[in-house]
Structures are given as C-alpha cells and as structure tokens.
Amino acid sequence: MNVKELADKLGLEIHAGKQAADRDILGGYTGDLLSDVMARINPGTAWMTIQTHQNIVAVAVLREAACISITGGHRPDRETVERAEKENMPVLLADDNSFDLCLKIADLKVL
C-alpha cells in the first residue's frame, strides 16, 4: 500500500509532499521523542507523531520514512510544510490520536 492509498482509505488529508504520495509503506512507528524515532524507524515507515515543528521532516528524510502522520488534530507549522515540500516528504493530518490511527491501519490488514 502506498501513502496515497492509505490516506484515501482512512480519509486523511495529505497536507504536504503530495508529489511523493506514491511511496510504498512498509511498516509503522509511533513516537514523539525524535532521538527514539531516529534510532528505531526503518525506511518505508509511516511515522505517527504529535510533533509539528520542522525538525520532524529532517528526521523523516534521514531515516527515509514513507510519510509523517501528524495525529490528534495537531497542525504542522508553516516551516514544516515548506520543508516537507522541499524534501518530498508527505505529511498527513489525522484527527484521531496516534493509538486510534494505528488501530485503523491495523484494521486495513495491509502491514
């Protein structure tokens, strides 16, 4: 499943980085401590976080995440959107909290 398919199935807005939404999702991770995320995610991860500042894009790019999903109804900073566009990193927005979003992804039975 790719990022666009995930967003479509769950009704998530792709707020930035649409041009890279055909990237395949190979796994998922939920975390808000950036060093933890750096150390633990693998390429192709759909990363769920409540962090909204631009440094999340650097982490996602360095670890080749498939996308960032900002959960809990939080909205990214303007700089985050600009950086995500520049680095081709899809940023999805979810009103669900991270746990509920993970449950919905699990229900899709695609990972």
Next chain:
Amino acid sequence: MASLSRTFRIQKRDFTNAGNASISVKKLLKSLNLSACVIRKVSICGYEGEMNVVMHAATDGILAFELTEKKIFLTVSDEGPGIEDIETAMQKGYSTASDEFREMGFGAGMGLHNIRENADSLHIDSTLGAGTVIRMEFNPGG
C-alpha cells in the same frame, strides 16, 4: 579512490536548517552506493551531533565529513560550553536540554547514547568553557 571531504557550518538555535548537514551527507553516501547499514549509522550520528550543537553550543559549530578508502570520519565540534562529565552525559536518559526543547521532542537523553550505539569508533574531547569535539569513525563496508 581519493579522499572526499565536506564541511558544514551548524548554527546554534537554528532549527530551520538543523539536520541539513546530515541530510547532505546522507545524500552523498547514497549517491556513492554505500550500504543502507552504513548510511543509517552515519545519518543517526550526524543528526544527533548536529542537534547537540543546535541545542547546547554557545557558538556555531562545524560538522566535518571525510570518506577515505578505509574509513568514514565524522567530526562535530563547537566552542562551548563543554560537557562537565562525559560519562554522565553518555548515560541514556541524561540530558541538560531546556523544557522548551523537551517539548519539541528533544532532550530525551538519547543523543550521545545513539551515537555510541551507531559509531564504529567514538572519541569525545570536551573542556568546560572551551568546547566539545565528537570524533566518530565508520567502516564504509558495514
């Protein structure tokens, strides 16, 4: 293969560009077809070193990268404030980051720990008031 080197300035408190030096190094390694494993290690160490300068350094810092036939060298240096007790600072969970940075998801006390876990060789020199130099080496083969 000749040696290849790059130097990047890291600005303290500059979250706009924080991570860009490491991203540049990562893209360079990827273009040279190095293994995913070594790219992962260098990316993690570069990022953590870079964030240390952004969050803690008194002045701007430098990230220096060098690739030789046998080794990758990554050196992150700044001019203060220095680390009082390196052994304590290396402990997982220990951090002197401000509340402001903790709220942003930094300051979990994992930075130096991540570096130690991922660098094939690590040496830290630090003098209070003078600065810190983190020297990391990686085996390009793995």
